[in-house]
Amino acid sequence: MNKVRAAKTIWEKWHLDLTILICLFMLCGAGLLILYSASNQDMSMVIGQSARFVMAFILMFVLAQIRPDHYKRIAPWLYVFGVLLLVMVLGLGAISKGAQRWLSVGLFRFQPAEIMKLAVPLILSWYLSEQYLPPRARTLCMAALLIILPALLTIKQPDLGTGLLIISAGTGVILLSGIRWRWVIICLLVFLSVTPLLWHHMHQYQRERVFVFLNPESDPLGAGYHIIQSKIAIGSGGLFGKGWLHGTQSHLSFLPEHATDFIFSVCGEEFGFMGALFLIILYSILIMRGFYISTEAQDTFSRLLAGSITLMFFFSMFINIGMVTGVLPVVGLPLPLISYGGTSMVTLIAGFGILMSIHTHRKLVGT
Amino acid sequence: MSKRFTLKNPKQEIDQYKRRLAVVSIFVGVLLLVLVARLMYLQIVRYQLYSTLSQQNLLSVAPIDPSRGLIYDRNGVLLAGNMPVFSLEVSPSKVHNLKQTLAALNELIPLSPADLQAFYKQLGEGRQFGSIPLRVKLTDQEIATFAVNQYQFPGIFIQAHMVRYYPFGAVMEPVLGYVGRINAKELAQVNPANYSATNYYGKAGIEKYYETMLHGTVGIQQVETDVNGRIIRSNQSKPAIAGNNLYLSIDSKFEVAIAKILGNNAGAVIAIDPRNGQVLALVSTPGFDPNQFVTGISEKAYSALANDPSHPMYNRAINGQFAPGSTVKPFYALEGLQTGMIAPSTQFFDPGWYKLPDSEHVFHNWVRKGFGWVNVETAIIQSCDTFFYDLAYKMGVHKLGDVLTQFGFGQATHIDTYGESLGLVPTPMWKLRVHHQPWYPGDTVVTGIGQGYLLVTPLQLAHAVVTLVNHGQALQPTLLLKTETPQGALTQTQAIPQAVVNFSQHYYDLVLKAMREVVSDPRGTAYAAGLGAPYTFGGKSGTAQVFGLKGNETDNSNLLPLKLRDDSWFEAFAPAQNPTIVVVVFMEHGGEGHSVMLARQVLDAYFNQEHK
Numbered sequence: 001m002n003k004v005r006a007a008k009t010i011w012e013k014w015h016l017d018l019t020i021l022i023c024l025f026m027l028c029g030a031g032l033l034i035l036y037s038a039s040n041q042d043m044s045m046v047i048g049q050s051a052r053f054v055m056a057f058i059l060m061f062v063l064a065q066i067r068p069d070h071y072k073r074i075a076p077w078l079y080v081f082g083v084l085l086l087v088m089v090l091g092l093g094a095i096s097k098g099a100q101r102w103l104s105v106g107l108f109r110f111q112p113a114e115i116m117k118l119a120v121p122l123i124l125s126w127y128l129s130e131q132y133l134p135p136r137a138r139t140l141c142m143a144a145l146l147i148i149l150p151a152l153l154t155i156k157q158p159d160l161g162t163g164l165l166i167i168s169a170g171t172g173v174i175l176l177s178g179i180r181w182r183w184v185i186i187c188l189l190v191f192l193s194v195t196p197l198l199w200h201h202m203h204q205y206q207r208e209r210v211f212v213f214l215n216p217e218s219d220p221l222g223a224g225y226h227i228i229q230s231k232i233a234i235g236s237g238g239l240f241g242k243g244w245l246h247g248t249q250s251h252l253s254f255l256p257e258h259a260t261d262f263i264f265s266v267c268g269e270e271f272g273f274m275g276a277l278f279l280i281i282l283y284s285i286l287i288m289r290g291f292y293i294s295t296e297a298q299d300t301f302s303r304l305l306a307g308s309i310t311l312m313f314f315f316s317m318f319i320n321i322g323m324v325t326g327v328l329p330v331v332g333l334p335l336p337l338i339s340y341g342g343t344s345m346v347t348l349i350a351g352f353g354i355l356m357s358i359h360t361h362r363k364l365v366g367t
Numbered sequence: 368m369s370k371r372f373t374l375k376n377p378k379q380e381i382d383q384y385k386r387r388l389a390v391v392s393i394f395v396g397v398l399l400l401v402l403v404a405r406l407m408y409l410q411i412v413r414y415q416l417y418s419t420l421s422q423q424n425l426l427s428v429a430p431i432d433p434s435r436g437l438i439y440d441r442n443g444v445l446l447a448g449n450m451p452v453f454s455l456e457v458s459p460s461k462v463h464n465l466k467q468t469l470a471a472l473n474e475l476i477p478l479s480p481a482d483l484q485a486f487y488k489q490l491g492e493g494r495q496f497g498s499i500p501l502r503v504k505l506t507d508q509e510i511a512t513f514a515v516n517q518y519q520f521p522g523i524f525i526q527a528h529m530v531r532y533y534p535f536g537a538v539m540e541p542v543l544g545y546v547g548r549i550n551a552k553e554l555a556q557v558n559p560a561n562y563s564a565t566n567y568y569g570k571a572g573i574e575k576y577y578e579t580m581l582h583g584t585v586g587i588q589q590v591e592t593d594v595n596g597r598i599i600r601s602n603q604s605k606p607a608i609a610g611n612n613l614y615l616s617i618d619s620k621f622e623v624a625i626a627k628i629l630g631n632n633a634g635a636v637i638a639i640d641p642r643n644g645q646v647l648a649l650v651s652t653p654g655f656d657p658n659q660f661v662t663g664i665s666e667k668a669y670s671a672l673a674n675d676p677s678h679p680m681y682n683r684a685i686n687g688q689f690a691p692g693s694t695v696k697p698f699y700a701l702e703g704l705q706t707g708m709i710a711p712s713t714q715f716f717d718p719g720w721y722k723l724p725d726s727e728h729v730f731h732n733w734v735r736k737g738f739g740w741v742n743v744e745t746a747i748i749q750s751c752d753t754f755f756y757d758l759a760y761k762m763g764v765h766k767l768g769d770v771l772t773q774f775g776f777g778q779a780t781h782i783d784t785y786g787e788s789l790g791l792v793p794t795p796m797w798k799l800r801v802h803h804q805p806w807y808p809g810d811t812v813v814t815g816i817g818q819g820y821l822l823v824t825p826l827q828l829a830h831a832v833v834t835l836v837n838h839g840q841a842l843q844p845t846l847l848l849k850t851e852t853p854q855g856a857l858t859q860t861q862a863i864p865q866a867v868v869n870f871s872q873h874y875y876d877l878v879l880k881a882m883r884e885v886v887s888d889p890r891g892t893a894y895a896a897g898l899g900a901p902y903t904f905g906g907k908s909g910t911a912q913v914f915g916l917k918g919n920e921t922d923n924s925n926l927l928p929l930k931l932r933d934d935s936w937f938e939a940f941a942p943a944q945n946p947t948i949v950v951v952v953f954m955e956h957g958g959e960g961h962s963v964m965l966a967r968q969v970l971d972a973y974f975n976q977e978h979k
Contacts, residue, residue, distance in 0.1 A: 176391055178383050225428070235409040235417025269421075273410040277403065284399060291392060295385055303384055311391070318398055325405045 015064040015360040017293075020352050023286045024337070028053050030267075030279060031338035037245045038266040038340075045340060052342045056349040063353030067361050068302045071354060075119075075126035079146070082119040085112035086153040113162040114343040116150045117316075118351055120166050121173065121308035128177045129300035140183060143174050158203050161333030165315050172311035173304060206331075226262065230324050234268030234276075241272030260339045261332055264324045279338075283317050286310075286352075293359045302358045309351040316348065429590050429601075430564035433583030434529060436610030438543060438573065440619040441645075441848050446539050447574070449529040452662065453510055454503040459490060462522035469501075472523065475516055476509050478502060481665060485548075500526075500566060503662045531567065531574075531661045535619065537654035538626045541635075541682045542617055542846065544572020544785065545657030547664075561585045564607075567661070572682075573615065573846060575785040580850060583610035612851040616645035624972040625650045628965055633955040635683035636969060637829040641940065641949050643862040644833065644842030646782070647973075649826075651687075655679040683953065685787040688822040692909030693750045694936045695771065695817040697835065697878045700743050702770035703758050704874040711877055714740050717753040723760065723808050730756050730812055733910070747881035748891045750908060752816050759815020764806060767814055768792045773868045774831040775841060776823050781865075782830075782844040790827055793820035818911060829951040832938045834868055836946050838875040841865035882907055883943045892960070893937070896967040902974050904946075906939035906966065910959045935962040941970050948973055 011018050032046055039045040089112050123146055131139045147170035155163035175184070199207065215224075236242070268276050290310030297303040313336060320335040322328035334344045409417065438447035455476065462468050472478065482502050489499045501523070505513070510525060517524065531546045533539060549568035562568075564585055569575035586607030590600070625636045629652045638648040655672050672680055681687065703709045719737025721730040732738070732752045738745070746754035759767055771777065777792030791797075793814065795806035813819040826844065834841040843863035850858045883905035886897035892908045911934040935957030940946035950969055952962040 172391060176384065176387050178380075178387055231409060232417050232420050234406070235413050236421035237410055238414045238418060239411065268406070268410065273406055276406050276410070280399065280403060280406075287395065291388060295381075295388060300380060303381075307384075307388065307391075311395075314395055314398075318402065321402050322405075325402070325409060327401065327405050 012360050014061075015356055016061070017289070017356045017359055019289045020286060020356060023282050023289070024057075024349065024352060027279070027282050027286075027337045030282075033244065034263060034267050034270070034338060035340055037270060038263050041245070049340060052345060053349075056346045059346060060349045060353030060356070063350055064356040064360065066357055068299075068305070068354075068358050071122060071305065071357075072126055072129075072301050075122040078115070079119045079123040079150075082112060082115040083150055083153065085115065086150060088112070090153060090156060110343045111159075111162075113150075113154045113157070113159055113166075114347045116154065116166055117162070117169075117312055117344075117347050118309075118354075120147060120150060120170055121305060121312055121351075124170060124173045125301050125304035125308055128173070128304055137183075140174070140179060140187075143170075143177075144187075147171070147174075155201070158206060159332065160202070160206050161319065161331035164331060165312065165319060165333060168315045168319075169308060169312040172315075173308040176307045176311075177304060226330060227326050230262055230265040231326050233265040234325060237269040237272040237275075239273050241268070241270045241275050244270055260334050260341055261320065261330075262324055263339050264321055264335050267338070268324075280321070283314075283336075287314050290355055293355055296362065297358055298362050306355055306358050309355055313348060313351065316344075429588045430560075431586030431588050431607040432528065432564040433585055433607040434609035435531065435546075435567070435583065436581040437612045438581075439612065439614045440617045440622075441614060442618065442620075443614070444619045445534060446615065446617070446619065447531060447533055447543055450532045451527050452503060452530045453505045453525055453527055455501045455505060455509075455513065456524060456526045457486070457499050457501050458522045458524075459499060462520075468520060468523065472501075472520060475512055476502065476505070485663065503528075503530075528566070533657050535623070536656045536658060537679075538623055538650070539617075539619070540572070540654050540657045541651040541684055542573060542615065542622075542649045542784070543657065544574040544576075545570055545660045546574050547660045569785075570660070571786065572784050573613070576783055577613060577847070581610040581613065583853075584608040609853040611853070614848045614851065615846050616640075616647060616848040617649065617846065618647050621973060622648045622650060625969055626652060628968045628972070629954075632957070633677055633683070634957065634962075634965075635687060635825045635953045636950065636965075637684055637825050638948055638950045638969070638973070639829050639833050639844055641833040641836045641842070641946055644845050645848065645862075646844050646846050647948065649684050649846070651681070651683040651685075653677050653679045682786070683825065683955070685782065685784065685824055685826045687953070687955075688788050688790050688824055689934055689953065689955075690819070690821060690911035691817040691823045691828060692911035692934070692936055693752075693755075693817055694828060694907050694909035694938050695776075695821070695823075696750065696755050697747060697882060697907055698770050698774055698831065699755060699758060699762070699767060699815065700747060700878055700881075701835075701870050701874055702766060703762060704743065704877070705870045706762070706766065708761055709743055709758065711743060714742055715746070715754050715757065716740055717746075717751050719753065721753045721756040721812070723812065726809070728809060730809075744877065744881040744884070745890070747878065747907065748884045748888050750885075750892050755815045756812045759811050760808065764793070764795060764811045764814065767811065768794055771821070773866075774834055775865075776821075776827055776831065780826055780830045780844050782826060783846050787826060788824050790824050791820060791822040817909060825951050825953045828936070828938055828953075829949055832940060832949045832951065835875070836879065836940045836949060838872055839868040839870055841868065879905065882940075886943075893939075893963045893966075896937075896963045900967065900970070902941055902970070903943035904939050904941035904970055905943045906937055906963075908960065908963050909936035909938070910934070911936070913956065932956040932958045935959065937962040937966040939966050939970065941973070 011021075032049060035049055036043075036046050124143060127143060127146065128139070147167060151163045151166045151170070154166060264276070264279075267279060271278070287310055290306060290313065294303050294306035294310065297306055316333065316336045319328060319331065319333050320339075323330050323333065324335075334341055336348050337345055339345075435449055437445060437449070440446055457465075459465065469478065469483070478501065486499055486501050505525065513520075513525060533543060533545070546567040547570045548566055549562060553568045554562060561582070561584060565582065569578040569581065574581065584607065587605040589602050589604050621638070625638075625648050629636065629650060631653060634652060636648060636650045637646065639646050659668060700709075704711065709715075717732060717737040717739060719732045719735050721732075722728065730752070733750065737753060738749050738751050741749070741751050741754055743754070745751070768777075771792045777790050779787055779789060793810070798804055798806050798810070798820065810819055814821050830841070830844055833844075841864070843865055845860055845863065847860050849860060852858075883903070885891040885906055885908070886893045886904055888894065891897075893906055897904065913932070913934055933956070935954040937950075937952045939950045939952075941948055941950070948970075950966055950973075952966040952969060954962045954965065957965075
């Protein structure tokens, strides 16, 4: 089919993807509404978040202009840089809430693990696209190493959530690259046998989170408190929710995480099943668009990159909502684009910028 | 054997990718459906349950305060107990408009600015459970007033708490320490869930050292409350476990008697049983009443205590670091004998003064005309400074420091309470580092009579005398005698031996004999104190000149202004053979010999009571 077009649309000229843009705006807008309520009507938090959105969108715009082959070139450098930062964090990170996840550079504090959320897809896509596909055993091992190294460094911080995210998304990419199914089964078996080792390395409080996940009522004063209250909040929202700003708050008002990790509970309580479903549909549209972009990509690197960024986004959302509804143990991961906080949102939106770049830099020539 | 593509085939790659993507998409779709299904379950299937839980009957988990363990003396006399107190508490998450509600409340029950300040501070620290106290110690009138009007204030209620009280007040404070309101830093050191119902934490002394044992374990109570915070139903899911009761080795009657003997003077007394290291008394005066700290001391009262020139908050017994004076002479004598520097029969002539070679500076004996010919035994009995100036110079600062260190000076005694000071055993390296000056021979000489840079705590001195009396077997001073679980099981603490100071038993005998003669020999510095005693004892006096001002303005009817008077020490053991008690009496600015007389009174008190 002839795909040559006479002129580019204005969006394409600016290397923007309309679908993604609309969904992002709607999600960010919804997020601000929910944040306003979750923060007990603290306008300063909303304004702060909006300012971060503006910066993130500017970054997204800039990244969308850059051609994908530039990304391919810097992939290994970004990865090495990110790993070094992770090592630094373990060494001398500033302590925030008992976990070393941050580095301070002058006035800025950021989490190096966030860089890995982009760097790992980048380097996997770069590496795998250079190999013969389907990948051979040696390639597979190398890919696994590329994933496990930053994942372990992150988990050691301790930041179990982001570590798991890196592993899930990385695994997804390897799957996408066409690894033969027998290898998948072998890896599954290896993973099952490695789980005890992972368990051994987990901090006590991380292990407790798993126990409490299985039975939150066993520790109602400690770790189980979050899950119990979250389920009550969400469940009591019913079909249409209690209405904006009308969450009883008595469950969540003094939870330190209600504006961050558990913000979905506020959404569920105030907007009900309909509201939650609406959010999930928006996320799904973004994910479908991301997958679509990956199928329309014109070289292996772009294809894999689009797929992996989309998977990273999907897992961020799935892990958070799963945790908040009691499907997964509490691992401390913010809800993409809605939770209060800068670094995670910036990397996600930046990722969409890269997606837009991949899509709009195609050579519009029929195949 | 898997197929290998020798050339990259884009079309095949794309197709294969699309196949893979399809699989991954299905997987993603399934997971999304799982989420949606879960939401449906929570919000539609279980809606009634959760709605009820959230709106009509709020399911709260309330922590149950565990009862703090009691502290007794060795005979079962209560030293620290718990008594009920009623306070006004706020459950912030249940109050709709905090500022308004508090303003309205203030018209009923006076809330001082200090109360509000403390309340907002705790609110800011973000405790998520239970309630925050607004005003403690309500009067009966206030309780009644509030009870009648409680319906107007949802989220605010009266809570009965058990709080600590100390029947002996200031006397026992140096031993027990006290509890105060827990702060964020302390909360960070413990499991916060365990402390979710507790407002208090040990801040000093035994209360702090044994905090974990005394605190117990929090209980959990599931309560269903209505929208106004009234409890509809409660099930206790896990009862609280009370803390362990502690029995201390302290004898309260003895301690009270000693405090009376010291009176208002600044000083300290420590009494240890040398057979097992049990601390029988630990007194520091003047003191302060710890009961005022329990529910929160006002800033005014606190600064009055902190700025009091007699330093009542200063625990002289374990924190006070002072020059020991002649009390360390017996230890030097041991070292001199053991290293062969002197022999028991070595004669030394004391003209009443001492001069270093190539120096014009004169060091005086405390008896100006000197004691004439002395040996080590008579030097101890009469506390001959000249003998020890010479001994110190011959031994050198390192040997002096060595024996002091072996007897535990300059280090922790590891007594089971909080906050002991380490004192100081000076060395040339130390002086260079701290004072940027070299060590002079004169420094060694004055160290020889326990002056100069040497600092010890009364506790360290008592500990060292216990070692001496035990012929070198050091024992850790212990305050805890036994613990009692809530079920009544008793655990006795054992004596804890420490490193042995291995000197010849013959020399130990000699030095102890000399110390007995300090009391029994008419030339002895404690002879007057020993007259007429129905028991025998031995010891060594010490007087330390005070360099620098101590700003003590307590007036006294003696000749010299207090701040210039010397510190006075006496270390004693009784009975003279096979002692059952070691006592150290320290009086700040006591003047020469004062502690000796007090020590006699202390021993009188000890022997007049029946002791096993």
